Each structure stands twice: as structure tokens, then as C-alpha cells.
Amino acid sequence: MTDVPPADDADARAPEDEAPLPDSPDAPGAPSGPGVPDGPGAPGALGAPGASGVPDRPGASGPSGVPDGPGAPGAPEGGGERAGAAGGRPFAHRPVLRDAVVELFEPVPPGIVVDATVGGGGHAEALLDAHPHLGVVGLDQDPDALAAAGVRLARFGDRVTLVRTRFDRFATVLDDLGHEGASGALFDLGVSSPQLDRPERGFSFRGEGPLDMRMDPSRPMSAADLVNGADERELAALLRGLGDERHAGRIARAIVAARPLTTTTQLAEVVRDAVPAPARRRGGHPARRTFQALRIAVNEELAILPATIDDAIDELVAGGRCLVLAYHSGEDRIVKDRFRHAATGGWTGPSHLPVPPGVTPTVRLLRPGAIKPSAAEIAENPRAEAARLRAVEKLPLQEVA
């Protein structure tokens, strides 16, 4: 396996629709020594017409590849950025740090990798092409993404199972499909390019669309509900906490005064007018952080992440690996925290002291820091720039003593 250089954690320039948050110091190395909360669930069967995959209910279908697919053989383009066309439009998303992801899964034991954010199937396709000893269980809550993955991955037949669900049902899905553990878990967090680029999804301030932002369109709360329903104090706290928005108070006040707001461009204008003039000229679009904060809140992105990472680690077989790609420091802090917790068995004492008996690490960190995209990758795909990839490997049982 080619070695992937570690990267430090300096904050990166954000991709166009994503605001970087101030980063925390990197996790210290794990001290040496010994060492499923179910979410609200997902809608039952795949909702999108022509979507491929396995409905997320027990017994609906075994791990039998890509049943009910749209029939098209798909047009995978050699690891490029285009997946199958859902709804007639190509699903254009470049898998970030694809080669590093593929390399990090090379040594895992034969079995399945759960791609918990399969999106258009870019990472999954690269993994399946490179590693004949692996199958993929792909999860996504977005029916459009899952439909695209179904087309792209159809050629792998029964090596692939797709399930429409939120990833907090990670353990339940494995159980339902009859898998006793996983050889890998992959989380490529956040939004896909098509989610950002399709104005009707309402994720981006760039195009006119409804204030929606739901990755799973069947969930009850949209961005409009939040923007028009929360009080000023709640809105300000949300913008500060999830968007690190310095002008949260002013923006919240302006939003409340301008309500009801129904479109992305209306909201973007209100935010732009609310921030002081000098701030409008710095650091990208003034509405970036507001949109990020709303998207994270609408999709409960941070709320379900810590327990899901713990579940994924629990499900790994010995030698199995969990990889997480985070795109802002709120996510990355959670990843570091859960990985550190697993690598230390929860021991928070000074690393120079012996680890007390009974403290049992369940994983080892594969890199001291995060892996970052190269300058060449960023030049090709600016949205990759904020990415931080972290990885752990499950320890053999005998070391968990």
C-alpha cells in the first residue's frame, strides 16, 4: 500500500458553499496500554421512482445487489465524477481523496464495507473496482443520490446492497441484512455536489429555490420551517453554534423582521443586508455560514454523528477500518473525539501515566493527524479543500483484555 502522507489540521479555505469553522488542536496520539441508539428511522421503502436498492426494513430483500434498479447498466466512467442520471440529469460528484480511501481499505479482511454516505457511489465504485475481496452496503437518506448510486454500481451485481436510511441505523441495517460485522465503514459527511447545485433542493444561496435543505425530503422540518418558526434568540444561537457566524444576532433580527421567507435568494439577501458593509467584502458570500448552520440543523448532521461513529466501530471485525471525511471543524472535532475515545478506551489521564487496568482501547489510530487533499486535487475540485480524512483500525479481540 502506498503511504498516504498525514496532514496537519490548519484550517482550510472553504469550498464555495461551506464555511470553515475555527479548528481545534489535533487529537494527541493514543496513550499506550490496554485498553445503538436508533434514530427516528427512515421511511420504509425507497421513495424515488426508479431508485435502486433495498428497502430499509427487515426481510425486504437480502444482500442481493441492486434489485429494483432502473435497469440501465449505468455508465461508470473510470472513477470520474459522473454517476448515473437520476431524473434525467447526471449526478456529478467527485469522490474526495478517493485514492487515499481505496488504499486505506486495502488491508481489511474480506467482507463488506458499509459506505454510510454512498451518495452517487463514487467512493463505492472505486473500492469495488480495486478490492475484489470487498462488497459494499451503501446507505443514503437522499433518494436521488441512491438512485444515481444504483445506476453507477449496477455492474457489481450482488456485491452491492443499497439501503435508503439515515446512517444512525447503521447497526440495525447490518443486522437486518444478516451481516455479522463489517470489514469497513466509510463516512463522507455533508452534502454532495448535486445537492448544492440543484436549486430546487434549496441548499445553496447561489440559485433561486425553495428554502428546503432536507437531504431526506420526507423528513418533517425544512429550512423554511426553521427560519420562519424559530424565535430570534434560537436563530441567533443556531447561527453562532453551527455556522460560527460572528453577526448571528444581527442576522437573526433581520430574518425575524423579514419573515415569512420562502426562497434561498430572499434569505441570502436578508443576510447580506444584515451584516456590516466591511464583512460583506470579506470571506466569500455573507450568507455562507447561515446556510451551513441551517443545513446542519435541518438534517441533524452533528446530533447523530457521535453515536453513529461509536456504533460503526463496534460493528467492525478485527482489522476492519473506519474512515471519516469531515468538511468543517464541527464535524471533525466529533470524529477526533470519538476516535480518541475508542483508541484510549476512554482514558483521559496524562499520556505519560500507565493506563489503569480495565481500560481497553478498541482501535488504533492509523494516522496521528488528518489526511488532506493535495493541491492538485483542490485545483481540480475546489470543494475538496476543507476535507479532513481520519481513520482507525479495530484491534483484535485478544488485545481487548
Ligand SMILES: C[S@@+](CC[C@H](N)C(=O)[O-])C[C@H]1O[C@@H](n2cnc3c(N)ncnc32)[C@H](O)[C@@H]1O
Ligand atoms: C459528500 S456526499 C457522498 C458522496 C459519495 N462519497 C460519492 O463518492 O459519491 C454525502 C452523502 O451523504 C448523505 N448523507 C449525509 N448525512 C447522512 C445521514 N445522516 N444519513 C444518510 N445519508 C447521509 C447525503 O445525502 C449525501 O448524498
